[in-house]
Amino acid sequence: MAQDKALTPRSQDFSRWYNEVVHRAELADHSPVRGSMVIRPWGYGIWENMQRALDDMFKATGHENAYFPLLIPMSFIEREKAHVEGFKPELAVVTHAGGKELEEPLVIRPTSETVIYSMFAKWVQSYRDLPVLMNQWANVMRWEMRTRLFLRTSEFLWQEGHTAHATEAEAREETRRMLEVYRTFMEDWIAMPVVTGLKSEREKFAGAVETWTCEAMMQDGKALQAGTSHHLGQNFARQFDLTFQDEQGTEVHAWNTSWGVSTRLVGGLVMTHGDDKGIVVPPRLAPVQVVVVPIWRKDEQRTALVEKAHQLRSRLQDMGVRVKVDDRDHLSPGAKFWEWERKGVPFRMEVGPRDLESGQVVLVRRVVAEGEDRKAFLPEAEALAALPDLLSAFQSELLQEARRRREERSHRGFDGSIEEMGELLDAQGGGFVYTGWSGDPEVEARVQEKTGATLRCIPDPAFRSPEAPKRCMGGGEATCEVLWARAY
């Protein structure tokens, strides 16, 4: 079966490896509509776990969910000048509905600032109605020519947070709070370390005053923009008359923020942890954390082993572990092992006739840290008792390993020419390069043109190099440190 062929190794062709692994782990598939993907149950299960974790974090920071329309009048999108310039080329447009041509074309939301702030304007009268802290889980559409499953598709699933505040300071605080929620989620749940920082003017969201970002490094050394949080100032409030009476009775404009992450995160998870056998899902996000495989040679052994497997499942479930028993008859144990390794289940528990007699199980880790054994033969009770800790150790080791890989390919204090940066990126197969920058957009454009790298962000203090760079990449004095990388 094609499913059992080895994957193209990452070192040979990372991009091909990615496409193969996404298909063969049954994460997603191409749909009949070019640019739209189908998210299959295994991929959707990971996304559901991401949603649940994020949703809890949004609620814990005071946000409520709501739902706004899919279709937005074209005139709304056109109201904020920078916004329309950014999004117009990517719009999908509904011109006919209910058998008639529409008077005004409607666009499928590429993002919902316009329609959401027009509603906030209806609901907000006084400073007492602020802040408004909302989030929506939704599909959005940005027409793409070159698509890749999860990373860049015309339709994708995401959440978009939208808030309105009485003061600029509160809006700025919210922008940073949600960036921090994202960073925490990406590290604690996806085990994907990120550099946070400010986008340059050239890279910021169309319509924002400031865009803050989380940048992760994939195993091929390229950067993935994993989530952004925007301080929108009063740009949209002005266009949509989102005003309120302040405590002095003066009518003033509100301050907005918006922030989003998408199913792109599933692609980030794949490219952060996958290996040549398949994907690796961090335990906290895995739809199945432990797969129990009963192994029988003769038919008469089957009943007792399958029963034992379900007994183990039920014990583990009681401990809060997500477990599945694979008792399919038409697959060999080997075929089952490959399938669950390809799908990235953290632990496999095997139980065969001899194990049954001796009251032990075989526990197999999907990935092994330095100096550890992949297989452990353990008394049943010991294996069960150990699993919660083993899962949590697995989770932290994934993060450590990803961090180690990133640091290995991070070049701090780079002081060469633009050409030399290009050569470094070629030689290393990508990577993060930290340099000084004067803030001149012309330098930014030149670096991008000559090296293919873009300015990912002006890193937050925690991610800056120990010594502040003095020289700008393009010559002259540096006013800040910036992070460059080729990116998805």
Added chain:
Amino acid sequence: MAQDKALTPRSQDFSRWYNEVVHRAELADHSPVRGSMVIRPWGYGIWENMQRALDDMFKATGHENAYFPLLIPMSFIEREKAHVEGFKPELAVVTHAGGKELEEPLVIRPTSETVIYSMFAKWVQSYRDLPVLMNQWANVMRWEMRTRLFLRTSEFLWQEGHTAHATEAEAREETRRMLEVYRTFMEDWIAMPVVTGLKSEREKFAGAVETWTCEAMMQDGKALQAGTSHHLGQNFARQFDLTFQDEQGTEVHAWNTSWGVSTRLVGGLVMTHGDDKGIVVPPRLAPVQVVVVPIWRKDEQRTALVEKAHQLRSRLQDMGVRVKVDDRDHLSPGAKFWEWERKGVPFRMEVGPRDLESGQVVLVRRVVAEGEDRKAFLPEAEALAALPDLLSAFQSELLQEARRRREERSHRGFDGSIEEMGELLDAQGGGFVYTGWSGDPEVEARVQEKTGATLRCIPDPAFRSPEAPKRCMGGGEATCEVLWARAY
């Protein structure tokens, strides 16, 4: 404030009452796009609780979630003849995207049978790949001219289950299983009793072999189709080449089912339990089950009372109760009471300076059963201990009351003429009428034309009258009993 005006009484104008209560309980609002609604946090919170409960039930019956594209090629919709006839007039069509006219127009999914079964056809090869049991939570679009919030909007949120089976018997069993899941959910969670049964040929889903339905009665005596489950036979499998090799190695078509419920259920909840003060949310679905209102006269009392309120909240939360403290300064206690009654929170707990001294609280029920007191003055510990039982009693009383109202307006064994049925429905302001039917579609059309009532279903045995009717509504012999009602 407009918010404090009394609602139009239901008895005076039910339809106006509905619109007012949906707005003033902040469930939903009209959007700038005609026919699309905005679901506000209170309405969305109820929907989220519905989703969670249904999703658990779907998973417990072996289904997995997935996600399929929003856009469907027009040619797909056109493949199943009955399907296209049913849906074509309601389609919204994307003709332009990415700045260009598309070669083939794409429609926004009105439902996803076509695209989903085209994918199943890719994934299913052998009988071993069956059954496929999937569900998706999604938005869909059916262009509507006359819209009502939740009940009929162009865009709505729903879930659609789609399954493929090796045999007709299994597909039929699945169709019935999911209908039963819906009935259980509607009764146990929404406290909305339903009659289940089979739709007539005229009323069935476009493309189905059989459509099964859950029919609820609203307080104005009109029926609401609350959920449907379709046996699709091989209609779609044939059009989308969904075939598999059976155990004998023969290539055969699979059998499909699909089933869905939508945000319309929120409208059903409102019209089942609401009263002239506002909506009433069944405790199992209420985003807030108990609102704690501290009541102070003088500023110096505030701190101690707010602290006590949060103490009560935390005790209740530990017991698994969803609680909110309303400690807003700018609203009077009375204004808070009205707001939470309008929003249908099952219980209010008041605590004032004198209660604080005597260690008691005031517990107020949103609705009161016959012979019960609305207010109870209870020692704090007693009130806390009693709440879980009180909530569960509240839940069952809502269902009983709704069932009582429905039976009051159900006319069994009706044996009059079509004209007399019309008069009965006029006099009673709607209601359910059970009669005999020959199965003749011409009779069905005549009843609808003359009375405005439609054939809601051929009820399942549990909902049939004790005595089977002998005479058909339109004359001649009856072959079955049917339920007629005017409907949303």
